[in-house]
Amino acid sequence: MFHFRKIAAAMAVFAASALASTTASAQIYSGETAGVGDPVHTMFVAFANQASEAGVNIQVNAGQTLTRSMLSGARGDIEFFSSVPSLVGLMSNGARMYETVDDAPEVAGNLRAILGFQAGAYHPVTLAGSGIESWEDIAGQTVFTGPPAGSASATSEALIRIITGYEPGEDYEAVRLSWGEGYSALADGQIDMMVRPAEVGSANIERFGLSGEFRIFSIPEDMVADEDMQALFGRPGRGMMQFEGDLYQGQLTEGTITALGFFQFIGTHVGVDEEVVYQATRAFWEGLDEVHASALFLQNVTPETAFTAVNVPLHPGALRYYEEAGFDIPDELRP
Known part of the structure; x- marks a missing residue:
């Protein structure tokens, strides 16, 4: 049943x-x-x-x-x-x-x-015609260093400080925006320089060379062994990287570029x-x-x-x- x-x-x-x-x-x-x-x-x-x-x-x-x-x-x-x-x-x-x-x-x-x-690596970028052709030319200019709440902005400002001695808010204006806004602000001329962590060979960096010319600043050779720079390289998730300047179309800095790498x-x-x-x-x-x-x-x-x-x-x-x-x-x- x-x-x-x-x-x-x-x-x-x-x-x-x-x-x-x-x-x-x-x-x-x-x-x-x-x-x-x-x-x-x-x-x-x-x-x-x-x-x-x-x-x-x-x-x-x-x-x-x-x-x-x-x-x-x-x-x-x-x-x-x-x-x-x-x-x-x-x-x-x-x-x-x-x-x-x-x-x-x-x-x-x-x-x-x-x-x-x-x-990737931190890319300090200026457009041709900005008047910034060296690290020292940052004085008095506006520089996008990263988002307001992230750690990248502090790292970018430390990099500038070690190389030039410049302090944000005193020697130059540090602008903190979202990553997308940073790219647009440089392209539109609203800022004079951008320090952007990106993969080496980044299409976002390359685009500045598709319509004009730009510079990626290299860490000066005499600064690589500096105690503070070595300390920056030695921070967790940081290190020194190098790549050839002609990797990017329209990039004006010749030779090998020494950069702050990030992991x-x-x-x-x-x-x-x-x-x-x-x-x-x-x-x-x-x-x-x-x-x-x-x-x-x-x-x-x-x-x-x-x-x-x-x-x-x-x-x-x-x-x-x-x-x-x-x-x-x-x-x-x-x-």
Whole structure:
């Protein structure tokens, strides 16, 4: 004799189980990164695209200030985010932009890393005809140094200070805008100079040479060994880089350009499931050919650079993949 009530109940349990499985596999994880056109954005999108191949679906929220994204990540409000090595110590110590954030030192311990990469270099740019042909010519001029709430503006101003001795607000006017507004302000002549972190070979920098000529200032050779400059190179996520001036069409500075390089990493937090991070990490490295094809500067991402500038412990899921794949893991990055 059939028991229709029992059959119906069993079918309901099966349907609920199937729905739960589908929901788990279709979970959307939140991710935050910089604006479109920024190398940090390019790398994060490449990571998210590869992660999706393993069923880890990351909704990318671009155009974010990374100081806030890292705090949101540390609090567990988002799962994945672009991370700035120089901000880790500031958050841990409740300094500068985190000075009024009561829980910053406590939640900083939740930060975990997935992989690091060389993002690009600071490009000090002036247009031909601006009257600025050397670092000293910045005196009395308006200079875009970065967004109001980010760390890039402080770094740009430190670079100018070390080379010229000039102070923002005294010797020149430091203008802080969003990244997109900075590009437009220089193109429209509203500012005289822009100091912009960008990938080497950036299309956004190149565009100034498509309609005219421009200069990228090189760090003077006699300043490279300066104690303060070496300290700037030695900060977390910083270093010296060099590239040829003729890399960009219309660029007037001849020879090799010495620049302040910047490095970042893709981060997560301790509360994200180990299997999720493992699958995302594995998919990224197994799809490295696709990553390399997506942007020229990403060809520098290799297993040898996986831990570049990473200054928080690896997430257990990422660590599991690197151990299985035989990566050379620094001891200080083991949780």
